[in-house]
Amino acid sequence: MRAMVLEKPCSGSGSLPEGRQRRPLQLRDVPKPKSGKGQLLVRIATCAVCRTDLHIVDGELPDPKLPLIPGHQIVGYVEEIGAGVQSKIENRKSKFEIGDRIGIPWLGWTDGECVFCRSNRENLCDRAKFTGYNIDGGYAEFTVADARFCFHLPDEYNDVDVAPLLCAGMLGYRSYGKTGDARRLGIYGFGNAAHLIAQVAIYQSRKVFAFTRPGDKAGQESARSLGAVWAGGSDEMPPEKLDAAIIFAPVGALVPLALRALAKGGIVVCGGIHMSDISSFPYADLWGERAICSVANLTRRDGEEFLEIAPRVPMRTKTQTFPLEDANIALEKFRSGQINATAVLVINPDL
Numbered sequence: 001m002r003a004m005v006l007e008k009p010c011s012g013s014g015s016l017p018e019g020r021q022r023r024p025l026q027l028r029d030v031p032k033p034k035s036g037k038g039q040l041l042v043r044i045a046t047c048a049v050c051r052t053d054l055h056i057v058d059g060e061l062p063d064p065k066l067p068l069i070p071g072h073q074i075v076g077y078v079e080e081i082g083a084g085v086q087s088k089i090e091n092r093k094s095k096f097e098i099g100d101r102i103g104i105p106w107l108g109w110t111d112g113e114c115v116f117c118r119s120n121r122e123n124l125c126d127r128a129k130f131t132g133y134n135i136d137g138g139y140a141e142f143t144v145a146d147a148r149f150c151f152h153l154p155d156e157y158n159d160v161d162v163a164p165l166l167c168a169g170m171l172g173y174r175s176y177g178k179t180g181d182a183r184r185l186g187i188y189g190f191g192n193a194a195h196l197i198a199q200v201a202i203y204q205s206r207k208v209f210a211f212t213r214p215g216d217k218a219g220q221e222s223a224r225s226l227g228a229v230w231a232g233g234s235d236e237m238p239p240e241k242l243d244a245a246i247i248f249a250p251v252g253a254l255v256p257l258a259l260r261a262l263a264k265g266g267i268v269v270c271g272g273i274h275m276s277d278i279s280s281f282p283y284a285d286l287w288g289e290r291a292i293c294s295v296a297n298l299t300r301r302d303g304e305e306f307l308e309i310a311p312r313v314p315m316r317t318k319t320q321t322f323p324l325e326d327a328n329i330a331l332e333k334f335r336s337g338q339i340n341a342t343a344v345l346v347i348n349p350d351l
């Protein structure tokens, strides 16, 4: 089968000399995987590109499996069911049959027995494995996945539009959950996750304040057209104090800024897997029971809840498609901010 393979992460994300293109992934013909115990063999239809994929190919996340097939927002069709699948999932409402459309997310495997798994915090599992990082992912024609971590997908979406829900949506939703019942919600970094989560927040009658790169008038306009009550640069203070702020941009300098925009008792939620260092700030900015937290990965419950709410909003995704062999182009455009949508690799377009 065809796959885009990372053989060695690039060093650093700095820009290359003019005219030279970064080609971190190689198009390879690799053996089609076989479904092992508890696994589904899946023919991949689409796979959305996530910022985490960039962090992995740029070497910003430690020790990926190598060689690696990246990609963890996978939409595909069950082609083969491994031994023991039905018995493993009989306690859950979902079962999988040949031909079912399923989604494969970032969280690919947990041990089910550590202190975190046993307390509904499988996202923190000590031995967790992640799709497209420790196990091969979706920049390929086929993959295998542990059936316990796969989702049925809402019929309202086609194979392209549903793909961004699998990470930008689900992880964004977990970040959103950390804001409790905040009425005034700031969102820093108005990219894919923000675009999706703002729709849920507005659907739930929260007031959304959108913070973009200073001077990004187009981004601010798009946030307002989505229903944000205010949009401005991340260096600006909102017109009223916030009950919570979510930071989706991987920029540590935003943390003290967001903290300063909070009302007492407010929380700053850092929604990314990687962030540059956070500069120091006066304790007075944290005083008043303000809090800062990070969000790590997702649980299956987050995913199920999110996929239930998405069609009710109804949440719209913005996508731009690329063929599998153009994965490097998609990554490069994403890195340099040249796409105003989620890049989605279309792998088996005839499905």
Ligand SMILES: [Zn+2]
Pocket: 110, 111, 112, 113, 114, 115, 116, 117, 118, 122, 124, 125, 126, 127, 128
């Ligand atoms: Zn565990």
Ligand SMILES: [Zn+2]
Pocket: 050, 051, 052, 053, 072, 106, 167, 168
């Ligand atoms: Zn992701």
